[in-house]
Amino acid sequence: MSARPILTVSGVRKDYGSTAALAPTSLELVPGELAVLTGPSGSGKSTLLMIAGGWETPDEGEVIPHPPLADVAMAEQPWEHVGVVPQSISLLEELSIADNLAFAARRRGSTGGADLAALLAALDLDVLAGRLPGETSRGEQQRAAVGRALAAGASLVLADEPTSHQDRRRGELVLDVLRAAADGGACVLIASHDPVAIGRADREISLG
Numbered sequence: 760m761s762a763r764p765i766l767t768v769s770g771v772r773k774d775y776g777s778t779a780a781l782a783p784t785s786l787e788l789v790p791g792e793l794a795v796l797t798g799p800s801g802s803g804k805s806t807l808l809m810i811a812g813g814w815e816t817p818d819e820g821e822v823i824p825h826p827p828l829a830d831v832a833m834a835e836q837p838w839e840h841v842g843v844v845p846q847s848i849s850l851l852e853e854l855s856i857a858d859n860l861a862f863a864a865r866r867r868g869s870t871g872g873a874d875l876a877a878l879l880a881a882l883d884l885d886v887l888a889g890r891l892p893g894e895t896s897r898g899e900q901q902r903a904a905v906g907r908a909l910a911a912g913a914s915l916v917l918a919d920e921p922t923s924h925q926d927r928r929r930g931e932l933v934l935d936v937l938r939a940a941a942d943g944g945a946c947v948l949i950a951s952h953d954p955v956a957i958g959r960a961d962r963e964i965s966l967g
Protein backbone atom coordinates (compact mmCIF):
# COMPACT_ATOMS: atom_id res chain seq x y z
CA MET A 760 0.00 0.00 0.00
CA SER A 761 1.42 3.39 -0.94
CA ALA A 762 1.86 6.04 1.78
CA ARG A 763 -0.77 8.74 2.21
CA PRO A 764 0.32 12.06 0.73
CA ILE A 765 1.39 14.86 3.04
CA LEU A 766 0.97 17.54 0.36
CA THR A 767 -1.08 17.65 -2.83
CA VAL A 768 -0.14 20.17 -5.50
CA SER A 769 -3.01 20.28 -7.94
CA GLY A 770 -2.76 21.97 -11.32
CA VAL A 771 -0.76 24.97 -10.18
CA ARG A 772 0.32 27.49 -12.80
CA LYS A 773 2.06 30.84 -12.46
CA ASP A 774 2.74 33.73 -14.83
CA TYR A 775 4.69 36.88 -14.06
CA GLY A 776 3.36 39.35 -16.60
CA SER A 777 4.05 37.80 -19.98
CA THR A 778 6.50 35.26 -18.49
CA ALA A 779 5.13 31.76 -17.99
CA ALA A 780 7.02 30.97 -14.77
CA LEU A 781 5.40 27.60 -14.11
CA ALA A 782 3.36 25.49 -16.54
CA PRO A 783 0.40 23.60 -15.00
CA THR A 784 1.90 21.11 -12.53
CA SER A 785 0.43 18.48 -10.24
CA LEU A 786 2.20 16.24 -7.77
CA GLU A 787 1.64 14.28 -4.59
CA LEU A 788 4.38 14.24 -1.97
CA VAL A 789 4.55 11.37 0.50
CA PRO A 790 6.32 10.89 3.83
CA GLY A 791 9.64 9.09 3.68
CA GLU A 792 10.69 10.26 0.24
CA LEU A 793 13.47 12.47 -1.00
CA ALA A 794 12.14 13.94 -4.25
CA VAL A 795 14.14 16.21 -6.54
CA LEU A 796 12.72 18.86 -8.85
CA THR A 797 14.81 19.16 -11.98
CA GLY A 798 14.55 21.12 -15.21
CA PRO A 799 16.31 23.85 -17.15
CA SER A 800 17.04 27.22 -15.59
CA GLY A 801 13.80 29.19 -15.66
CA SER A 802 11.53 26.13 -15.83
CA GLY A 803 9.84 27.08 -12.55
CA LYS A 804 11.52 24.97 -9.85
CA SER A 805 11.85 27.84 -7.37
CA THR A 806 8.39 29.08 -8.28
CA LEU A 807 6.92 25.66 -7.55
CA LEU A 808 8.72 25.47 -4.19
CA MET A 809 7.45 28.96 -3.32
CA ILE A 810 3.91 27.97 -4.24
CA ALA A 811 4.20 24.66 -2.33
CA GLY A 812 5.37 26.57 0.74
CA GLY A 813 2.59 29.14 0.46
CA TRP A 814 4.80 32.18 -0.17
CA GLU A 815 3.59 32.61 -3.73
CA THR A 816 -0.01 32.38 -4.92
CA PRO A 817 -0.68 30.35 -8.06
CA ASP A 818 -2.79 31.84 -10.85
CA GLU A 819 -4.57 28.49 -11.08
CA GLY A 820 -4.67 25.35 -9.00
CA GLU A 821 -4.20 24.74 -5.30
CA VAL A 822 -1.89 23.33 -2.66
CA ILE A 823 -3.53 21.08 -0.08
CA PRO A 824 -1.71 20.12 3.15
CA HIS A 825 -2.62 16.82 4.79
CA PRO A 826 -1.93 15.46 8.30
CA PRO A 827 0.41 15.66 10.12
CA LEU A 828 0.73 19.22 8.78
CA ALA A 829 -1.25 21.75 10.78
CA ASP A 830 -4.71 22.65 9.59
CA VAL A 831 -3.64 26.13 8.47
CA ALA A 832 -2.44 27.77 5.25
CA MET A 833 0.99 26.61 4.11
CA ALA A 834 2.65 29.99 4.77
CA GLU A 835 1.58 29.76 8.42
CA GLN A 836 2.90 26.25 9.05
CA PRO A 837 5.37 26.30 11.97
CA TRP A 838 8.95 24.99 11.72
CA GLU A 839 7.98 21.70 13.36
CA HIS A 840 5.73 21.03 10.37
CA VAL A 841 7.50 22.64 7.43
CA GLY A 842 11.24 23.27 7.25
CA VAL A 843 12.47 25.55 4.51
CA VAL A 844 15.79 26.24 2.83
CA PRO A 845 15.13 29.32 0.68
CA GLN A 846 17.42 30.18 -2.21
CA SER A 847 18.12 33.43 -0.35
CA ILE A 848 19.14 31.41 2.77
CA SER A 849 17.69 34.12 5.08
CA LEU A 850 19.20 33.30 8.46
CA LEU A 851 18.42 35.59 11.39
CA GLU A 852 21.49 37.86 11.31
CA GLU A 853 21.41 38.78 15.01
CA LEU A 854 21.48 35.13 16.16
CA SER A 855 24.49 32.82 16.09
CA ILE A 856 24.47 29.81 13.78
CA ALA A 857 23.62 27.56 16.75
CA ASP A 858 20.85 29.89 17.89
CA ASN A 859 19.34 29.99 14.41
CA LEU A 860 18.87 26.24 14.72
CA ALA A 861 17.71 26.49 18.33
CA PHE A 862 15.17 29.16 17.42
CA ALA A 863 13.59 26.89 14.81
CA ALA A 864 13.72 23.96 17.24
CA ARG A 865 12.04 25.71 20.15
CA ARG A 866 8.88 23.79 19.39
CA ARG A 867 9.60 20.23 18.50
CA GLY A 868 7.54 18.22 16.03
CA SER A 869 6.15 14.76 16.48
CA THR A 870 9.59 13.25 15.82
CA GLY A 871 11.04 15.29 18.69
CA GLY A 872 13.44 17.12 16.39
CA ALA A 873 17.13 16.71 15.97
CA ASP A 874 20.01 16.64 18.43
CA LEU A 875 21.25 20.11 17.52
CA ALA A 876 24.90 19.47 18.44
CA ALA A 877 24.88 16.33 16.31
CA LEU A 878 23.20 18.18 13.45
CA LEU A 879 25.77 21.00 13.58
CA ALA A 880 28.58 18.42 13.56
CA ALA A 881 27.00 16.49 10.69
CA LEU A 882 26.98 19.70 8.67
CA ASP A 883 30.59 20.54 9.59
CA LEU A 884 29.38 23.61 11.50
CA ASP A 885 30.36 22.69 15.05
CA VAL A 886 33.50 24.83 15.21
CA LEU A 887 31.68 27.96 14.05
CA ALA A 888 28.36 27.41 15.82
CA GLY A 889 28.89 30.52 17.97
CA ARG A 890 29.49 32.87 15.04
CA LEU A 891 26.94 35.24 13.57
CA PRO A 892 25.88 34.44 9.99
CA GLY A 893 27.70 37.57 8.76
CA GLU A 894 30.94 36.06 10.11
CA THR A 895 30.58 32.92 8.00
CA SER A 896 30.86 32.02 4.32
CA ARG A 897 27.91 31.65 1.97
CA GLY A 898 28.35 27.87 1.95
CA GLU A 899 28.42 27.76 5.75
CA GLN A 900 25.27 29.88 5.89
CA GLN A 901 23.59 27.54 3.43
CA ARG A 902 24.48 24.51 5.58
CA ALA A 903 23.12 26.36 8.62
CA ALA A 904 19.87 26.95 6.71
CA VAL A 905 19.69 23.22 6.05
CA GLY A 906 20.25 22.57 9.76
CA ARG A 907 17.55 25.07 10.67
CA ALA A 908 15.08 23.36 8.30
CA LEU A 909 15.70 20.03 10.05
CA ALA A 910 16.11 21.25 13.63
CA ALA A 911 12.48 20.96 14.73
CA GLY A 912 11.83 17.59 13.10
CA ALA A 913 9.66 18.98 10.30
CA SER A 914 7.34 16.58 8.49
CA LEU A 915 7.90 18.40 5.19
CA VAL A 916 11.19 19.96 4.09
CA LEU A 917 11.35 22.25 1.04
CA ALA A 918 14.90 23.10 -0.05
CA ASP A 919 15.89 25.26 -3.01
CA GLU A 920 19.24 24.12 -4.45
CA PRO A 921 20.61 23.20 -1.00
CA THR A 922 24.03 22.17 -2.36
CA SER A 923 24.55 25.12 -4.72
CA HIS A 924 27.25 26.77 -2.56
CA GLN A 925 28.93 23.56 -1.40
CA ASP A 926 32.09 21.78 -2.40
CA ARG A 927 31.74 18.09 -3.19
CA ARG A 928 32.40 16.90 0.38
CA ARG A 929 30.11 19.42 2.07
CA GLY A 930 27.47 18.79 -0.60
CA GLU A 931 27.53 15.13 0.42
CA LEU A 932 27.07 16.17 4.06
CA VAL A 933 24.01 18.22 3.14
CA LEU A 934 22.58 15.32 1.16
CA ASP A 935 23.35 12.90 4.01
CA VAL A 936 21.25 14.90 6.51
CA LEU A 937 18.41 15.42 4.01
CA ARG A 938 18.48 11.71 3.13
CA ALA A 939 18.45 10.81 6.84
CA ALA A 940 15.44 13.08 7.39
CA ALA A 941 13.56 11.31 4.60
CA ASP A 942 14.61 7.90 5.88
CA GLY A 943 13.31 9.01 9.29
CA GLY A 944 9.87 9.66 7.83
CA ALA A 945 9.96 13.28 6.63
CA CYS A 946 9.02 14.23 3.08
CA VAL A 947 11.91 16.15 1.53
CA LEU A 948 11.48 18.06 -1.75
CA ILE A 949 14.54 19.77 -3.19
CA ALA A 950 15.13 21.72 -6.38
CA SER A 951 18.53 20.93 -7.81
CA HIS A 952 20.80 20.76 -10.85
CA ASP A 953 23.35 18.76 -8.83
CA PRO A 954 23.84 15.26 -10.30
CA VAL A 955 24.91 13.96 -6.88
CA ALA A 956 21.67 15.23 -5.35
CA ILE A 957 19.65 13.72 -8.18
CA GLY A 958 21.44 10.41 -7.61
CA ARG A 959 20.51 10.40 -3.91
CA ALA A 960 16.81 11.05 -4.55
CA ASP A 961 14.06 8.46 -4.61
CA ARG A 962 12.20 10.29 -7.34
CA GLU A 963 12.93 12.93 -9.97
CA ILE A 964 10.16 15.36 -10.91
CA SER A 965 11.17 17.02 -14.15
CA LEU A 966 9.81 20.42 -15.17
CA GLY A 967 10.08 21.86 -18.65
Ligand SMILES: Nc1ncnc2c1ncn2[C@@H]1O[C@H](COP(=O)(O)OP(=O)(O)OP(=O)(O)O)[C@@H](O)[C@H]1O
Nearest residue numbers: 775778779780781799800801802803804805806807
Ligand atom coordinates in the same frame (compact mmCIF):
# COMPACT_ATOMS: atom_id res chain seq x y z
N1 LIG B 1 9.23 37.69 -9.22
C1 LIG B 1 9.35 37.44 -10.51
N2 LIG B 1 8.99 38.36 -11.44
C2 LIG B 1 9.08 38.11 -12.75
N3 LIG B 1 9.53 36.95 -13.26
C3 LIG B 1 9.90 36.00 -12.40
C4 LIG B 1 9.84 36.19 -10.98
N4 LIG B 1 10.27 35.04 -10.38
C5 LIG B 1 10.60 34.19 -11.37
N5 LIG B 1 10.39 34.77 -12.59
C6 LIG B 1 10.59 34.12 -13.88
O1 LIG B 1 9.87 32.91 -13.86
C7 LIG B 1 10.60 31.87 -14.51
C8 LIG B 1 10.80 30.70 -13.55
O2 LIG B 1 11.70 31.11 -12.52
P1 LIG B 1 12.22 30.11 -11.41
O3 LIG B 1 13.14 30.89 -10.53
O4 LIG B 1 11.07 29.43 -10.81
O5 LIG B 1 13.03 29.05 -12.28
P2 LIG B 1 14.04 27.90 -11.83
O6 LIG B 1 13.66 26.67 -12.59
O7 LIG B 1 14.05 27.79 -10.35
O8 LIG B 1 15.42 28.47 -12.35
P3 LIG B 1 16.96 28.25 -11.87
O9 LIG B 1 17.30 26.81 -12.16
O10 LIG B 1 17.72 29.20 -12.75
O11 LIG B 1 17.03 28.59 -10.40
C9 LIG B 1 11.89 32.51 -15.01
O12 LIG B 1 11.71 32.86 -16.36
C10 LIG B 1 12.02 33.74 -14.14
O13 LIG B 1 12.72 34.76 -14.84
